[in-house]
Amino acid sequence: MTGMFFSYIPGNSLLHRLDPRSKIIGIMLASILIFRAMSVYEMLAIGVVFSILFLLSSTTVKAVYSSVYPMRIILIFIFTIHLFFTEGSSILSVFGMNISYEGLLKGSTVTLRFIYLLMFASLLTSSTPSSLITVGIERLLRPFPLKVLGISSFDLAAMMSMSLYFVPLLHGSFNDLKDAQLSRGLDMKRHPFKAMYSLTVPMIRVAFRMADDLAMSMESRCYQGVHRTSIFDLRFGRMDFLCISIFGLLSAIIFFMPVLQDF
Amino acid sequence: MSIDIKNLIFSYNRSTSLEKHALNDVSLSIKKGDFVLISGEVGSGKSTLIKHMNGLLKPCSGSVEVDGIPTHKKDIRSKVGMLFQFPQKQLFGKTVDEDISFGPANFGIKGNQLKKQVHEAMDLMFLDESIASVSPFDLSGGQMRLVAMAGVLASKPDYLILDEPASGLDAKNRKILFSILKKLNSKGISIIVVSHQISDVLPLVDRLFLIDSGKIVFKGSPDEYLRSTNLYLPDIPWIMKELHDRGFDVKFDIFDIDEAFYEVSSLLNPQKVDEQ
Amino acid sequence: MIQINDLSHRFPNGNLALDSVNLNIKKGEFVVIAGRNGSGKSTLVRHMNALLLPSSGNVIVNGMGSSDQKDHWDIRQAVSMVFQNPDSQFVGMTVEEDVAFGLENLGMASDNIRESVDRCLQFAGLSEYSKTSPIHLSGGQKQKVAIASVLAMYPECIIFDEVTSMLDHASCNDVMDLINSVHKAGKTVIHVTHRLEEATTADRLIVMDAGRIVLDDTPSNIFLSGKVSDFGLELPPIIALAKKFKDSGILQGYLALSKDELLEDLCQLILKT
Numbered sequence: 142m143t144g145m146f147f148s149y150i151p152g153n154s155l156l157h158r159l160d161p162r163s164k165i166i167g168i169m170l171a172s173i174l175i176f177r178a179m180s181v182y183e184m185l186a187i188g189v190v191f192s193i194l195f196l197l198s199s200t201t202v203k204a205v206y207s208s209v210y211p212m213r214i215i216l217i218f219i220f221t222i223h224l225f226f227t228e229g230s231s232i233l234s235v236f237g238m239n240i241s242y243e244g245l246l247k248g249s250t251v252t253l254r255f256i257y258l259l260m261f262a263s264l265l266t267s268s269t270p271s272s273l274i275t276v277g278i279e280r281l282l283r284p285f286p287l288k289v290l291g292i293s294s295f296d297l298a299a300m301m302s303m304s305l306y307f308v309p310l311l312h313g314s315f316n317d318l319k320d321a322q323l324s325r326g327l328d329m330k331r332h333p334f335k336a337m338y339s340l341t342v343p344m345i346r347v348a349f350r351m352a353d354d355l356a357m358s359m360e361s362r363c364y365q366g367v368h369r370t371s372i373f374d375l376r377f378g379r380m381d382f383l384c385i386s387i388f389g390l391l392s393a394i395i396f397f398m399p400v401l402q403d404f
Numbered sequence: 405m406s407i408d409i410k411n412l413i414f415s416y417n418r419s420t421s422l423e424k425h426a427l428n429d430v431s432l433s434i435k436k437g438d439f440v441l442i443s444g445e446v447g448s449g450k451s452t453l454i455k456h457m458n459g460l461l462k463p464c465s466g467s468v469e470v471d472g473i474p475t476h477k478k479d480i481r482s483k484v485g486m487l488f489q490f491p492q493k494q495l496f497g498k499t500v501d502e503d504i505s506f507g508p509a510n511f512g513i514k515g516n517q518l519k520k521q522v523h524e525a526m527d528l529m530f531l532d533e534s535i536a537s538v539s540p541f542d543l544s545g546g547q548m549r550l551v552a553m554a555g556v557l558a559s560k561p562d563y564l565i566l567d568e569p570a571s572g573l574d575a576k577n578r579k580i581l582f583s584i585l586k587k588l589n590s591k592g593i594s595i596i597v598v599s600h601q602i603s604d605v606l607p608l609v610d611r612l613f614l615i616d617s618g619k620i621v622f623k624g625s626p627d628e629y630l631r632s633t634n635l636y637l638p639d640i641p642w643i644m645k646e647l648h649d650r651g652f653d654v655k656f657d658i659f660d661i662d663e664a665f666y667e668v669s670s671l672l673n674p675q676k677v678d679e680q
Numbered sequence: 681m682i683q684i685n686d687l688s689h690r691f692p693n694g695n696l697a698l699d700s701v702n703l704n705i706k707k708g709e710f711v712v713i714a715g716r717n718g719s720g721k722s723t724l725v726r727h728m729n730a731l732l733l734p735s736s737g738n739v740i741v742n743g744m745g746s747s748d749q750k751d752h753w754d755i756r757q758a759v760s761m762v763f764q765n766p767d768s769q770f771v772g773m774t775v776e777e778d779v780a781f782g783l784e785n786l787g788m789a790s791d792n793i794r795e796s797v798d799r800c801l802q803f804a805g806l807s808e809y810s811k812t813s814p815i816h817l818s819g820g821q822k823q824k825v826a827i828a829s830v831l832a833m834y835p836e837c838i839i840f841d842e843v844t845s846m847l848d849h850a851s852c853n854d855v856m857d858l859i860n861s862v863h864k865a866g867k868t869v870i871h872v873t874h875r876l877e878e879a880t881t882a883d884r885l886i887v888m889d890a891g892r893i894v895l896d897d898t899p900s901n902i903f904l905s906g907k908v909s910d911f912g913l914e915l916p917p918i919i920a921l922a923k924k925f926k927d928s929g930i931l932q933g934y935l936a937l938s939k940d941e942l943l944e945d946l947c948q949l950i951l952k953t
């Protein structure tokens with residue numbers, strides 16, 4: 142189950158064939174809608190849009206479910222917080238705490254928003270390899286003046302793709318180190334401060350060492366952080382144009398739904 | 405006094421989709437004072453096995469006992485010292501002295517006794533008293549390794565386990581390491597060396613365990629190993645065995661270069677060698 | 681192709697890691713550099729692709745001096761390097777992306793990158809792993825990916841800095857086979873190691889000690905000279921045995937460098953007497 146959490150599922154659906162940039166833009170539009178959505182109608186409309194996209198992808202219900210399910214604790218937490226701490230007309234009282242109608246409504250809305258976000262994100266990740274997402278983000282960021290922050294969009298993309306490899310690697314090193322200090326009698330409960338110290342000092346050294354090695358390997362392969370090409374050829378084709386237009390139109394309709402209802 | 409493992413089964417990430425069987429029905433016993441080698445390919449389960457010997461891992465089924473104490477019941481880490489691959493990584497102290505004291509202090513040794521044990525451990529590793537107040541990070545890679553080893557020995561373990569201790573060492577440092585291990589063994593400490601390479605260590609050990617895909621596939625003395633038919637042999641025994649198999653009259657349980665030379669020369673020219 | 685004149689290197693903390701080294705490496709040579717831990721091997725080879733710059737003396741690669749900053753990229757393209765630690769030289773999420781990394785830096789077009797990557801992965805016998813994450817590879821496979829990654833940049837010379845020292849026996853042989861075929865494909869190969877059995881197929885063996893080159897000859901000559909033990913190295917058992925037979929006059933001719941050769945020599949000899 143854990144293995145499927147936001148993972149890529151190979152396939153050849155329409156969603157798979159789209160340029161990653163279209164999908165990233167799509168996700169961004171969808172998130173704007175989701176965070177603006179208040180009424181049941183808007184929520185329903187977003188649900189319909191998701192269903193259409195879901196049918197256009199070869200994603201499975203299980204894949205979507207396993208991207209949302211691991212987050213259940215957080216979702217339940219968000220829901221309860223709103224449930225108990227929103228002021229309004231009380232409908233029920235549990236352990237001396239009031240549950241209001243407004244709280245129930247707000248809790249459901251906010252929780253549903255998060256669920257929608259996770260669901261849309263799972264559409265992106267299940268139809269796009271993480272490498273293409275990185276390339277897509279890099280291309281979209283390229284026109285922005287990141288230089289002021291002292292990095293280039295290339296640095297950012299390189300960092301993103303490397304972290305996917307290095308986080309598990311550092312995690313492994315940390316476990317090895319923990320084993321070594323435990324073998325020397327370290328008791329984390331009795332001496333938490335000493336434990337922190339004996340783990341962080343070597344860990345920092347390991348991380349620096351790795352960063353050093355990596356920098357050397359990048360430098361000897363002529364990395365300069367300036368213009369580079371990619372093994373992945375991104376083509377913003379007619380299909381992308383069409384899809385983004387339709388999606389944009391749909392989004393606009395949902396976006397202005399509250400306004401339209403007033404008429 | 406011994407480490408006894410009976411029918412040990414272990415999987416990583418038990419009952420998840422990432423479950424990984426690492427040890428399958430392993431039984432073995434290592435007596436106090438033994439010098440043993442545990443060998444096998446990378447990924448065969450050697451590290452997983454030794455992590456059971458000081459309770460870092462607990463068996464899924466089966467039992468692991470150190471001197472009769474089950475590892476899941478009581479902490480036996482002061483009895484079993486463990487040195488991991490590239491042990492210099494574990495150093496953290498502001499001074500060499502602080503780092504070496506870490507282990508014994510955790511096990512409740514204090515005051516003069518602590519000083520004495522640190523001093524003895526440094527002596528065993530040929531570390532000069534003058535570096536005690538130096539930062540371990542100012543030392544050379546080789547010296548850092550020795551400090552790390554002293555840090556484990558300072559707790560005076562009865563059993564010393566070393567995971568791939570020779571990796572990355574050149575010939576001379578390897579020789580020094582093995583002579584230190586022999587010396588420790590002669591003081592009565594059991595030495596358990598884990599190595600994917602057999603030839604270096606085999607001549608030193610009393611017993612050898614070969615592990616493959618989580619199963620013990622050979623247990624026995626080095627002689628028994630050389631006489632076994634279907635296992636990978638180091639080069640010198642390989643040559644002798646090939647000669648033997650081709651019908652030449654030579655002993656084949658030989659590691660030593662001089663011995664192998666003598667054996668073949670005497671076959672070629674019996675009188676001349678005898679005269680020498 | 682690589683010319684080193686009177687090169688010394690002093691690290692900022694005062695360590696003199698190289699002391700007046702002179703060396704000339706010809707195009708197409710297979711050179712092994714051996715020496716005990718800390719003898720200066722890595723420091724020397726890092727000068728050959730401008731990762732380090734001389735404290736004094738100079739390094740000239742294909743006529744370009746490493747002291748000129750603007751030639752660094754050309755030097756690094758001509759002379760590539762594979763490092764010791766299989767874990768810390770990956771920059772891609774998948775094997776193919778890692779192999780593509782250098783070419784992307786050179787600004788090559790996607791189609792051409794794809795073609796080179798596929799060719800190099802095939803050469804290294806890794807085609808089936810192109811979409812795999814490096815996390816799932818063994819140490820030997822990781823080193824082969826690293827080799828494919830530098831091959832993709834089409835260098836004239838590849839430096840292997842102790843690439844086998846963290847591998848087990850079987851992977852080590854695999855990687856050595858790949859290094860040998862890289863040499864056969866016409867590349868200049870510089871292989872750093874402290875295991876002398878890896879020098880048997882080389883044209884030339886250089887032994888370093890305390891920042892200096894102390895021996896420089898064919899592997900056989902150096903093995904026969906019996907000097908390697910003075911510099912913290914050890915002859916592989918099989919070669920030590922072969923040398924003993926040769927020194928005592930029992931075996932004549934070439935020094936046997938592999939166990940099969942020695943076995944053959946001994947069998948013939950025994951059958952003759």
Ligand SMILES: Nc1ncnc2c1ncn2[C@@H]1O[C@H](COP(=O)(O)OP(=O)(O)O)[C@@H](O)[C@H]1O
Binds near residue numbers: 416417424425426449
């Ligand atoms: N922390 C872990 N989580 C999951 N699997 C592991 C872990 N550590 C080791 N393994 C797996 O267990 C098997 C045995 O590993 P290990 O004991 O490290 O072998 P060795 O030390 O002989 O190289 C390998 O297949 C390895 O992939």
Ligand SMILES: Nc1ncnc2c1ncn2[C@@H]1O[C@H](COP(=O)(O)OP(=O)(O)O)[C@@H](O)[C@H]1O
Binds near residue numbers: 697
């Ligand atoms: N970054 C550094 N700073 C200071 N001294 C160093 C550094 N790198 C290496 N040295 C020293 O230079 C010498 C040669 O090191 P190195 O070239 O890595 O040797 P080898 O590769 O042969 O093991 C050693 O004495 C080492 O301690």
Ligand SMILES: [Mg+2]
Binds near residue numbers: 447451567
């Ligand atoms: Mg291991």
Ligand SMILES: [Mg+2]
Binds near residue numbers: 721723842
């Ligand atoms: Mg080195």
